[in-house]
Amino acid sequence: MFKRGQRAVFAALAAAAMALTGCGGGSGADSDPNTLRLWHFEAPNSAMGVAWNEAIKQFEASHPGVKVQVEEKGFEQIQKTAAMVLNSREAPDILEYNKGNATTGLLAKQGVLTDMSEEVAKRGWDKLLTPGLQTTARYDERGVMGSGKWYGVPNYAEYEMVYYNKDMFAEHGIAVPTTLDEFTSAMDKFVSAGITPLAVGGAEYPAHQILYQLALSKADRAWVDRYQRYTGQVDFHDPAWTYAATTFADWVAKGYLSQTSASVKAEDMGASFIAGKYPIMVSGSWWYGRFSDEIKNFQWDTFLWPGNALSAGSSGNHWVIPQNSTKKQLAYDFIAITLEKGIQSKLAETGGVPVVADLGPISNPKAAQLIDNFTALSQGDGLAFYPDWPAPGFYDVLVSGTQKLINGSAGPNEVLDEFAGPYQENLANVGR
Amino acid sequence: MSPAPARRARRRLGWSSYAVLLSLVVLAVVMLIPFVVVAFNAVKTPEEYATGGPLSPPQGLYLDGIIDFWQRVDFGEKLLNSVVISASVAVLAVVVSVLNAYALGIGRVRGRLWILVVFLIANTLPQEALVYPLYYLWTQLGLYDTQLGVIVIFTVIQAAFGTYLLSSVLGTFPRELLEAARIDGANKWQVLLRVVVPVSRPTLAVLVVFFFIWTWNEFFLPLVFLISNETQTVPVALGVLQGQRLMDPTMSSASALLGIIPAIAFFLIFQRTLTRGITVGAVK
Numbered sequence: 001m002f003k004r005g006q007r008a009v010f011a012a013l014a015a016a017a018m019a020l021t022g023c024g025g026g027s028g029a030d031s032d033p034n035t036l037r038l039w040h041f042e043a044p045n046s047a048m049g050v051a052w053n054e055a056i057k058q059f060e061a062s063h064p065g066v067k068v069q070v071e072e073k074g075f076e077q078i079q080k081t082a083a084m085v086l087n088s089r090e091a092p093d094i095l096e097y098n099k100g101n102a103t104t105g106l107l108a109k110q111g112v113l114t115d116m117s118e119e120v121a122k123r124g125w126d127k128l129l130t131p132g133l134q135t136t137a138r139y140d141e142r143g144v145m146g147s148g149k150w151y152g153v154p155n156y157a158e159y160e161m162v163y164y165n166k167d168m169f170a171e172h173g174i175a176v177p178t179t180l181d182e183f184t185s186a187m188d189k190f191v192s193a194g195i196t197p198l199a200v201g202g203a204e205y206p207a208h209q210i211l212y213q214l215a216l217s218k219a220d221r222a223w224v225d226r227y228q229r230y231t232g233q234v235d236f237h238d239p240a241w242t243y244a245a246t247t248f249a250d251w252v253a254k255g256y257l258s259q260t261s262a263s264v265k266a267e268d269m270g271a272s273f274i275a276g277k278y279p280i281m282v283s284g285s286w287w288y289g290r291f292s293d294e295i296k297n298f299q300w301d302t303f304l305w306p307g308n309a310l311s312a313g314s315s316g317n318h319w320v321i322p323q324n325s326t327k328k329q330l331a332y333d334f335i336a337i338t339l340e341k342g343i344q345s346k347l348a349e350t351g352g353v354p355v356v357a358d359l360g361p362i363s364n365p366k367a368a369q370l371i372d373n374f375t376a377l378s379q380g381d382g383l384a385f386y387p388d389w390p391a392p393g394f395y396d397v398l399v400s401g402t403q404k405l406i407n408g409s410a411g412p413n414e415v416l417d418e419f420a421g422p423y424q425e426n427l428a429n430v431g432r
Numbered sequence: 433m434s435p436a437p438a439r440r441a442r443r444r445l446g447w448s449s450y451a452v453l454l455s456l457v458v459l460a461v462v463m464l465i466p467f468v469v470v471a472f473n474a475v476k477t478p479e480e481y482a483t484g485g486p487l488s489p490p491q492g493l494y495l496d497g498i499i500d501f502w503q504r505v506d507f508g509e510k511l512l513n514s515v516v517i518s519a520s521v522a523v524l525a526v527v528v529s530v531l532n533a534y535a536l537g538i539g540r541v542r543g544r545l546w547i548l549v550v551f552l553i554a555n556t557l558p559q560e561a562l563v564y565p566l567y568y569l570w571t572q573l574g575l576y577d578t579q580l581g582v583i584v585i586f587t588v589i590q591a592a593f594g595t596y597l598l599s600s601v602l603g604t605f606p607r608e609l610l611e612a613a614r615i616d617g618a619n620k621w622q623v624l625l626r627v628v629v630p631v632s633r634p635t636l637a638v639l640v641v642f643f644f645i646w647t648w649n650e651f652f653l654p655l656v657f658l659i660s661n662e663t664q665t666v667p668v669a670l671g672v673l674q675g676q677r678l679m680d681p682t683m684s685s686a687s688a689l690l691g692i693i694p695a696i697a698f699f700l701i702f703q704r705t706l707t708r709g710i711t712v713g714a715v716k
Contacts, residue, residue: 041675042675071660072504073672075676077671077672087571088577089571266677271482290678296483
């Protein structure tokens, strides 16, 4: 009696649950042969968002009957769930994905991404993109970037630069520096005028990117390859790293950056620059669009880190095609459109950094400057990637080490020792 | 919490109750500050935020951030999804808990202590540990990326806690009532529906409310198991604004405000049930 009744109740419950969620099923990949399912995580008003919306329009115009179904995702969601999603039938046909060994490299190794090499060669994308940009698109069988097959195609780039407040520079009679010496003497002038020159966020990536820029001023391409692609021995007490750490500590001592900046977040660093509290901020091109929108009270511009042939920077995140995609040809066609000059110009006009050179005249003079700087860097093979790339979890090591340099709780040598430990440990993990 | 000591305290220590009042007011203000900041920034223009910083009061009512966010993620659909999932889980999990607890607490199944220990351990399992096994199971069953899949998961998770709690509550259920019912000729099924459930209704109501709110706020498993935008819940939709390096403070505030409102509304509606349930527990 009891048992039969219970079973009946369970059956009723199951039926109720089915009824409740009857319409809640996901949209399977095999739903419609004429739909290209595309995922990305760019805001609709960002440079990429604007350019890609235009690309979708052009794609639908040149492929009558095919509809692009865009789903805007959170960065975190794609980051956390990509391996599972791409392995299932719910995988999209094409998506924007994070570049790097721990992301695209890992998925490539697991075999859930399409090897695009053949199509890349056929469509000439390998000639369109400079070697620095290709580095993050290609992964070998261990999932290490820099060589091997193509698993991603980048659509935009990013690089480290110096944002400066033109009004404050003019007020103190300071010219745009072209060498590191001029840069430091400019900062000296601000300090003697009672102004802290550098807006720095020590709690996140900005501070150690400055450290990396300093190291790069004494480095060459082989040094970058050893550090990023494990092509040789890395010594954290070599001249480049030693110079970087001692100079950085020296800058703190001279008051170029405040000691309180050790606990400042990147967001607050940007906000303080927007509010005009600091004349200089060193960070990536991802701020560019936001500064264009939000800085209204003063004139600003950018220059490359003075005197460096190498600078932190790389391709942006890229398009990947899941192995389970049923519309690979359409996906390639879409990528081709996003690499066309029209779309790339659109991206450039809205403050993004295009990957295709020689776009012709850009109407927005500041954007033209941004692109010229990038072209100079990229053509000179100057993209040195980011310091936290070589090892998983290395980001936190760099942040805490640089924080110690800022608040003076450890000297340059100790900090470099702290960097060396986790880095060398990781080498063992990647089999070097 | 009983009234007698409180009255005595008021008589004896007049000033100390003012001190308590004052500290409660301070605490309330401290608790409310984040909400005020969120509300302020939600109705500011990005330019206002850029010039005035996060703490300045807004100069006017700028609702574009809220409207833009609503349209960008189709918030109405997300609300409906969240309500469907949370409500189904709340009801189903309580039903399952009652059935389990009836067997364990009143039915006195053999080895019930160990069964409860298993439920307790299941409760302490971190959700991260469940992700991969469930992912493989659900893709095989076709439940991946369906709301039904998430409802089943949370029904089990919440029912594990509900079973544990209700079993101990029903373990102290007055035996006289059960025996009286049985003498009147009620079978086990009737005892459950006519005696046990009506008597423990306040506890069950509180469980429904808690399960609803807990499920509503769940982020990680829905993030992993609801990958299509049209099946997503409110907390997952809020994550869309989190970029790789940049955030949009005013729109994030707007979305946070939209995310809080349903929970507040739900609390106001069921506030009486909640407080009644708490006092019932206290008197017992």
